[in-house]
Amino acid sequence: xxxxxxxxxxxxxxxxxxxxxxxxxxxxxxxxxxxxxxxxxxxxxxxxxxxxxxxxxxxxxxxxxxxxxxxxxxxxxxxxxxxxxxxxxxxxxxxxxxxxxxxxxxxxxxxxxxxxxxxxxxxxxxxxxxxxxxxxxxxxxxxxxxxxxxxxxxxxxxxxxxxxxxxxxxxxxxxxxxxxxxxxxxxxxxxxxxxxxxxxxxxxxxxxxxxxxxxxxxxxxxxxxxxxxxxxxxxxxxxxxxxxxxxxxxxxxxxxxxxxxxxxxxxxxxxxxxxxxxxxxxxxxxxxxxxxxxxxxxxxxxxxxxxxxxxxxxxxxxxxxxxxxxxxxxxxxxxxxxxxxxxxxxxxxxxxxxxxxxxxxxxxxxxxxxxxxxxxxxxxxxxxxxxxxxxxxxxxxxxxxxxxxxxxxxxxxxxxxxxxxxxxxxxxxx
Numbered sequence: 036x037x038x039x040x041x042x043x044x045x046x047x048x049x050x051x052x053x054x055x056x057x058x059x060x061x062x063x064x065x066x067x068x069x070x071x072x073x074x075x076x077x078x079x080x081x082x083x084x085x086x087x088x089x090x091x092x093x094x095x096x097x098x099x100x101x102x103x104x105x106x107x108x109x110x111x112x113x114x115x116x117x118x119x120x121x122x123x124x125x126x127x128x129x130x131x132x133x134x135x136x137x138x139x140x141x142x143x144x145x146x147x148x149x150x151x152x153x154x155x156x157x158x159x160x161x162x163x164x165x166x167x168x169x170x171x172x173x174x175x176x177x178x179x180x181x182x183x184x185x186x187x188x189x190x191x192x193x194x195x196x197x198x199x200x201x202x203x204x205x206x207x208x209x210x211x212x213x214x215x216x217x218x219x220x221x222x223x224x225x226x227x228x229x230x231x232x233x234x235x236x237x238x239x240x241x242x243x244x245x246x247x248x249x250x251x252x253x254x255x256x257x258x259x260x261x262x263x264x265x266x267x268x269x270x271x272x273x274x275x276x277x278x279x280x281x282x283x284x285x286x287x288x289x290x291x292x293x294x295x296x297x298x299x300x301x302x303x304x305x306x307x308x309x310x311x312x313x314x315x316x317x318x319x320x321x322x323x324x325x326x327x328x329x330x331x332x333x334x335x336x337x338x339x340x341x342x343x344x345x346x347x348x349x350x351x352x353x354x355x356x357x358x359x360x361x362x363x364x365x366x367x368x369x370x371x372x373x374x375x376x377x378x379x380x381x382x383x384x385x386x387x388x389x390x391x392x393x394x395x396x397x398x399x400x401x402x403x404x405x406x407x408x409x410x411x412x413x414x415x416x417x418x419x420x421x422x423x424x425x426x427x428x429x430x431x432x433x434x435x436x437x438x439x440x441x442x443x444x445x446x447x448x449x450x451x452x453x454x455x456x457x458x459x460x461x462x463x464x465x
Contacts (some may be wrong), residue, residue, distance in 0.1 A: 037113035046068040069107040069354045108162035126180045157213035183207040221313030227392040232380035255389025267299040268342040398432040
């Protein structure tokens with residue numbers, strides 16, 4: 036099946052002289068490390084998609100991280116094409132036979148079956164449409180080909196002064212709407228797990244998952260760090276942990292591009308995060324184990340100080356990213372084992388929920404010990420390394436915790452009412 040490879044891209048200039056084509060290195064242009072490229076099953080590159088990725092990065096149109104996400108979405112389309120024996124550039128007159136229409140139907144079917152989320156289905160289709168718009172703009176496809184029908188849309192809203200404004204845009208008849216989920220959600224549209232479920236997940240992971248995944252989950256649940264930060268943790272980061280003078284039993288570790296050593300964080304935020312002393316000691320003990328040292332021996336020089344390495348000595352995380360294919364595979368296996376063992380909390384558990392759980396528990400404890408909501412917001416924001424313009428994200432945790440007692444009271448009331456009705460029904464049947 037098609038794959039995505041990340042290459043070291045050195046820009047070259049092409050020149051033709053006496054019918055000979057020569058390439059010369061252009062030292063004035065930036066070298067791109069980790070440029071994503073799609074290859075078909077037979078090993079040939081998907082030249083048009085790869086050119087789209089290269090052009091967007093080199094022109095500064097999009098960040099490398101964004102382009103990598105787009106190419107991962109387009110990879111799903113490439114797999115679909117090969118599985119159906121379709122060509123990406125063929126658009127017959129019969130609409131149902133067109134590759135994009137068939138792909139849209141397959142995404143909707145996968146979404147309805149629960150194999151992918153509604154947001155993923157919408158994103159995959161949006162990536163395809165963006166790619167084809169670029170292809171058509173660059174003249175790589177016949178402009179009269181019936182790709183889709185454009186539709187205009189208008190959104191009315193009120194500005195800060197109170198005047199009504201209208202926002203106009205263009206969409207297509209191939210777009211897959213992603214209806215916003217009703218209700219309170221936290222970062223990434225996820226919800227936290229309860230403290231009991233958290234403990235059950237960690238206990239099960241300790242017995243059935245790799246030591247690396249168990250420790251990563253523990254770090255997520257008790258520090259709130261994102262997966263990308265955990266994958267980029269350095270041994271020196273933990274060894275240089277400082278006691279928090281205001282909280283006994285807690286250490287502070289420095290992360291971000293400004294830390295020493297630097298550790299990846301989302302949006303390049305530099306700051307300090309809490310880590311329980313016992314957890315810090317457990318992770319440092321792991322770094323001295325034979326399992327970890329064997330992996331270090333296989334690692335490249337710049338990766339040997341990473342706390343977590345794969346069995347081949349590679350980093351778990353993608354470069355400058357909060358994603359990890361290796362952890363995705365392990366989490367999938369853990370969920371299957373958990374479901375088979377009756378651990379209901381693992382059925383739809385995602386790694387990022389560990390961060391949501393930490394933030395919620397922190398907000399709950401802070402509200403229980405401080406009545407000043409502003410101080411609570413600042414505490415949660417600092418612990419989660421939220422950016423300066425992320426007050427709305429932080430406040431979601433506060434609202435979630437404040438709403439919990441009301442939800443519980445409503446649930447208890449309904450349960451009592453239902454129990455009474457059920458009891459009356461049982462008595463009448465007798």
